[in-house]
Amino acid sequence: MTKKYKSEALAALHESMQGLHDIGIVPAKTMRRFDSSCLAPIEDMKPEEIVEVRNKAGVSQAVFARYFRVSLGTISKWERGEKHPSGPAITLLNIVKRKGLESIYA
Amino acid sequence: MTKKYKSEALAALHESMQGLHDIGIVPAKTMRRFDSSCLAPIEDMKPEEIVEVRNKAGVSQAVFARYFRVSLGTISKWERGEKHPSGPAITLLNIVKRKGLESIYA
DNA sequence: AATAGTATAGTTCTTAGTGTTATAAATCAA
DNA sequence: TTGATTTATAACACTAAGAACTATACTATT
Numbered sequence: 001m002t003k004k005y006k007s008e009a010l011a012a013l014h015e016s017m018q019g020l021h022d023i024g025i026v027p028a029k030t031m032r033r034f035d036s037s038c039l040a041p042i043e044d045m046k047p048e049e050i051v052e053v054r055n056k057a058g059v060s061q062a063v064f065a066r067y068f069r070v071s072l073g074t075i076s077k078w079e080r081g082e083k084h085p086s087g088p089a090i091t092l093l094n095i096v097k098r099k100g101l102e103s104i105y106a
Numbered sequence: 107m108t109k110k111y112k113s114e115a116l117a118a119l120h121e122s123m124q125g126l127h128d129i130g131i132v133p134a135k136t137m138r139r140f141d142s143s144c145l146a147p148i149e150d151m152k153p154e155e156i157v158e159v160r161n162k163a164g165v166s167q168a169v170f171a172r173y174f175r176v177s178l179g180t181i182s183k184w185e186r187g188e189k190h191p192s193g194p195a196i197t198l199l200n201i202v203k204r205k206g207l208e209s210i211y212a
Numbered sequence: 213a214a215t216a217g218t219a220t221a222g223t224t225c226t227t228a229g230t231g232t233t234a235t236a237a238a239t240c241a242a
Numbered sequence: 243t244t245g246a247t248t249t250a251t252a253a254c255a256c257t258a259a260g261a262a263c264t265a266t267a268c269t270a271t272t
């Protein structure tokens with residue numbers, strides 16, 4: 001659980017820094033350095049997690065694929081562990097997991 | 107402007123359908139079919155647009171890269187038109203454009 | 213029984229993305 | 243002015259994600 005705690009702490013810290021920046025205390029440059037060094041590391045999604053996220057959204061692989069703008073085959077491969085989602089795809093998966101599928105609908 | 111209007115109309119329609127689904131009128135299966143057929147087509151981001159989105163967020167290519175979980179070189183190539191962002195990356199770019207960089211922070 | 217939706221699976225091919233290194237401009241501090 | 247840091251471009255070889263296509267099979271609907 002240490003890892004998760006650390007991540008949450010960093011998230012909270014980041015929010016505070018952003019607040020300080022917003023009211024003009026922390027300059028943009030410092031903010032940039034801060035961002036660069038504290039952003040959470042890549043937490044890759046395991047195949048079962050991807051299935052879980054999709055099922056919780058209640059959509060088929062085909063629909064899921066259209067939301068992510070990838071092919072149907074790609075979703076199938078993610079879920080079977082044949083291929084691993086790219087960086088941006090992992091980011092999207094995390095967003096859907098936290099905020100739901102509708103939040104990524106352009 | 108026809109294209110954008112159409113897209114907005116579909117978005118609104120989708121929202122309505124989702125509402126009907128939420129209150130139990132439209133079954134999940136119908137919802138799935140609806141999703142599959144009405145999701146907006148891919149609107150790719152031009153290099154200048156990507157620069158604009160990043161500048162509006164007020165971050166360097168390096169920081170932008172970490173948010174997207176891609177390498178710095180990839181951002182540079184997107185912005186110079188040497189490489190085109192993948193499907194999931196385009197989705198993310200659209201989210202950042204509409205809702206800001208913070209909204210994709212995991 | 214037939215149709216349509218769903219998911220797995222394999223194949224070939226393209227290209228996005230990585231990692232590295234070099235270069236050069238602008239910015240800032242000593 | 244000098245030196246250090248940040249910023250962005252650029253070229254290289256390499257890896258692997260993803261596309262497109264096809265086939266199979268299970269399930270549910272009509």
